[in-house]
Amino acid sequence: MRGRIIKESIDLFDKKGFSKTSIQDIVDTIGVTKGTFYYYFKSKQELLRDIHLNYIKELLKEQEIILRDEYISFEEKMQKLIYLIIKNIRVHGKSARVFNREVRHLDEEQVKSVNVYRKEFRFNLQKLIEEGIEKGEFREHLRSDIVIFGILGMVNRSYNWYKPDGEVTEEELVSIYMDLILNGIKSEPNSK
Incomplete structure (x- = not known):
């Protein structure tokens, strides 16, 4: 029930x-x-908190599986993690949208209890960037914290507009995001 x-x-x-x-x-x-x-x-607020806790805890379990995979590169892990968020729009899009729109209705303690898990998800991604820099897969001198805020800001906003049954597939969206993250939007010198 x-x-x-x-x-x-x-x-x-x-x-x-x-x-x-x-x-x-x-x-x-x-x-x-x-x-x-x-x-x-106990309350409607507790229900709202639990909606998001269920969602974020499930994401963390799936994130851990990807991060522990020793046979794929840091770039591939990042791609799989972005895909994880995007594919969850189909199944859990409403719950993420509801939480992000309605979080203001939770009290400070309820927000803190959710943010523990949200921070864990973010710090895991930040550590992935730092390890990728250390191993030479990502550019040196990146602020891993700012990079992750940027990536999560972009990817998490997809819950508000992305339609899984629309003209862009989940895989295409992830590919666009990965290209943007890895290559930016600046044209290559010889492409003019």
Whole structure:
């Protein structure tokens, strides 16, 4: 039942917004009582927090598998990690969109509990950049922290506009992002 409450709430929060969705709306959609809701969650805010915790913890598990792969380059790991985020738009896009739009409704402690995992995800990527620099795969003198903020800013915003069933495939989007990250937008000297 907990999973069903989360799933239906994500849909409602995505359609109506967090503020305009009541606990009564949630239980009416599922066909249960408020008592059932309160058995699993103390508040709507706790539900919102748990929506994102479920999402980010799953991403961290998948991130760890990619990072531990000793047989692929740092560039390939970065590509797989960007693909991980983009492919999750199909399955978890609503939950990421809801959280990013509605995080302002959480109290400070709830935000802190989520940010622990978000920071872990970011620091893992930052470490990947630093190791890639150390091994000569990425340019020296990069500020790994700023590079990762830039990459995550670009990739995470995809939840707001990217349509997995649209004209650009997940693989094409990842390829565009990787080209932009690795090569930028400046034309090559002999390409004019």
